[in-house]
Amino acid sequence: MSKIFVLGAGAMAESFIKGVLQKHVVSPSDITVINRNRPERLNELRRDYGIRPAESIADAEDSEVIIVSVKPYDVRDALKELSPFLHGQTLISFAAGIPIAFMDRVVEGRAQVIRTMPNVPVAVLEGAIAMAVSERVGADQLERAKQLLRQIGTVVELDEELMDAATAFSGSGPGFVSYFLEAMEQAAVELGFSATMARQLLIQTVVGTAKVLEEWRLSPTDLRERVTSPNGTTHAGLAVLNESGMREAILEALTQAAKRSREMGEEYTSE
Numbered sequence: 001m002s003k004i005f006v007l008g009a010g011a012m013a014e015s016f017i018k019g020v021l022q023k024h025v026v027s028p029s030d031i032t033v034i035n036r037n038r039p040e041r042l043n044e045l046r047r048d049y050g051i052r053p054a055e056s057i058a059d060a061e062d063s064e065v066i067i068v069s070v071k072p073y074d075v076r077d078a079l080k081e082l083s084p085f086l087h088g089q090t091l092i093s094f095a096a097g098i099p100i101a102f103m104d105r106v107v108e109g110r111a112q113v114i115r116t117m118p119n120v121p122v123a124v125l126e127g128a129i130a131m132a133v134s135e136r137v138g139a140d141q142l143e144r145a146k147q148l149l150r151q152i153g154t155v156v157e158l159d160e161e162l163m164d165a166a167t168a169f170s171g172s173g174p175g176f177v178s179y180f181l182e183a184m185e186q187a188a189v190e191l192g193f194s195a196t197m198a199r200q201l202l203i204q205t206v207v208g209t210a211k212v213l214e215e216w217r218l219s220p221t222d223l224r225e226r227v228t229s230p231n232g233t234t235h236a237g238l239a240v241l242n243e244s245g246m247r248e249a250i251l252e253a254l255t256q257a258a259k260r261s262r263e264m265g266e267e268y269t270s271e
């Protein structure tokens with residue numbers, strides 16, 4: 001597999017590194033990482049994963065794949081610094097909201113830009129990765145990028161106009177699911193559990209639910225109906241959730257998250 005240059009050394013960059021190294025398709029010495037001003041963070045990643053801290057951004061020149069994992073508001077500056085060292089490499093962006101056309105413009109067409117929206121579970125090879133490409137990306141480079149990303153999760157290619165929605169539900173998804181679990185854990189404590197005991201049962205409940213949905217190819221509606229006995233406990237709980245307007249709240253939360261992704265795209269790319 002190719003040499004990879006990772007621009008950014010934060011949470012998402014680390015999840016990516018942790019994931020790809022587990023598959024042994026890239027060796028740690030083939031991953032070079034750069035950040036802006038925290039050398040101690042690069043040393044931490046070297047200690048934990050064996051990656052190579054970059055000496056300078058010029059190291060990108062020797063890599064075939066560049067991962068852009070800086071915050072959306074830093075993408076413009078980071079790509080400007082990177083641009084002189086581009087000569088047709090594949091550039092895979094993780095940045096929420098930032099359109100392909102903008103990145104193409106900043107790098108003046110010197111890289112093949114792929115916009116993705118991964119999520120933190122790539123670290124455990126269970127990522128959900130939405131991907132959009134423009135026609136400028138060659139078939140071979142696209143296939144190699146997909147091969148790389150498929151190592152760490154499920155890759156779904158879609159039209160770029162759906163990327164803001166994907167950002168809302170799969171990119172931010174682990175945050176929303178964790179929010180629900182926070183509330184479940186709090187409720188379990190109110191009902192007499194210790195947080196630790198509750199967490200064991202809750203996490204296994206989520207993992208088990210996801211596996212049943214996947215392996216039995218059930219829809220969430222099918223599974224909810226199987227679990228809900230007439231006038232039983234699930235029925236009693238769901239009645240409360242329905243009355244509370246939870247469904248509407250979820251729709252509004254995802255709508256606002258997608259809107260924020262679009263807004264960031266506009267805010268951080270305007271001249």
Ligand SMILES: NC(=O)C1=CN([C@@H]2O[C@H](COP(=O)(O)OP(=O)(O)OC[C@H]3O[C@@H](n4cnc5c(N)ncnc54)[C@H](OP(=O)(O)O)[C@@H]3O)[C@@H](O)[C@H]2O)C=CC1
Pocket residue numbers: 007008009010011012013034035036037038041068069070071072074077078081094095096117118119120171172
């Ligand atoms: N966190 C998540 O769950 C997800 C995040 N994303 C996307 O991934 C991207 C990264 O997010 P996240 O990891 O959370 O962010 P972090 O804030 O954790 O990390 C950002 C990194 O970018 C570095 N950086 C900033 N500017 C530059 C620059 N000019 N050159 C080199 N490095 C730079 C920072 O370095 P320093 O610390 O030295 O300033 C830092 O290491 C974002 O665009 C986000 O939208 C996508 C999906 C999920």
Ligand SMILES: O=C(O)[C@@H]1CCC=N1
Pocket residue numbers: 096167171172
């Ligand atoms: O909250 C954010 O903006 C990033 C993008 C998706 C998940 N985290």
